Amino acid sequence: MYVKEQYLEIKCLADIPADEWPREKLKAKGPKCLSDRELLAILLGKGRKGQDVFSLAGCILEMMDENGGFPDLDELQTVKGIGPVKASILVAAVEFARRRIRPEGVKISAPSDVLPLIQHYADRKQEHLLCLTLNGANEVIATRVITIGLLNRTQIHPREVFADALTDRAASIIMAHNHPSGNLSPSSEDRSITRRIKESGDVLGVQLLDHLIFTLKGFYSFKEHGEI
Structure with a gap:
């Protein structure tokens, strides 16, 4: 089972004020103010028994980082709480974003x-x-x-x-x-x-x-x- 150690020191969802929860923060401040982890938590929707959605998002984020920033369908399903439906949603969401909002062509002058x-x-x-x-x-x-x-x-x-x-x-x-x-x-x-x-x-x-x-x-x- 995939274990994510580097996020253990970060707060769980229950420790965060309700107005700073990902969906509430998105509504109040817009998507650019959310971290990758918070955006993933919204895509996941919910966690599993014994692990809230914020912690689960942290686990998946590390996996994606180690895969060059992209989720792998089969590897995602090795994470407890991620079945074929959630795995498919994540892979599809990242691919959709890649196609629609690409960094390719951005000119670097400074x-x-x-x-x-x-x-x-x-x-x-x-x-x-x-x-x-x-x-x-x-x-x-x-x-x-x-x-x-x-x-x-x-x-x-x-x-x-x-x-x-x-x-x-x-x-x-x-x-x-x-x-x-x-x-x-x-x-x-x-x-x-x-x-x-x-x-x-x-x-x-x-x-x-x-x-x-x-x-x-x-x-x-x-x-x-x-x-x-």
């Missing part, structure tokens, strides 16, 4: 242009390393989760970053990862990884345009600070 495509990962309790592939006009081809680290550490190898970039025939990439600590300052490991990816990209002919560190409160751009 680091701030990247944030709307990645900001929803800022509340994760583990580091998520993301990679945006871009064409020669700096338009986004795709945004993917490359690795999920262990709290404050992300293990990454250049082949994991550039595998999809080469398949996309990308001219360049932008890396980004969240800092669960809330600290925007890059670590020595962040700088080392950036140099390594840039050097590998130079060899492959796929330019690393920037590396962003982001939190719920802001971002740090390696390019803006003259580190790329």
Whole structure:
């Protein structure tokens, strides 16, 4: 059975004021103010005996992150409380959104242009390393989760970053990862990884345009600070 440990410290639905429950929050503030977990809770509708919908949504969210942001029909049904109907609804909802509201074609002119495509990962309790592939006009081809680290550490190898970039025939990439600590300052490991990816990209002919560190409160751009 799929177990989600990283969300254990987050409140359950019963601990949240009624006016902050997902449906009520959606009505009062609009969908953009909801976290991924809250949006999933609305799609699920209800939880199961011994596990409320908020906790169940957290479990599924981790599974999706580990699958590059997309739900897998068969894997979803390994989660207790998720049968074929709910699994089908989730897969269909994500695919519908992918078709109707795509990041493809978004032109990146500044680091701030990247944030709307990645900001929803800022509340994760583990580091998520993301990679945006871009064409020669700096338009986004795709945004993917490359690795999920262990709290404050992300293990990454250049082949994991550039595998999809080469398949996309990308001219360049932008890396980004969240800092669960809330600290925007890059670590020595962040700088080392950036140099390594840039050097590998130079060899492959796929330019690393920037590396962003982001939190719920802001971002740090390696390019803006003259580190790329």
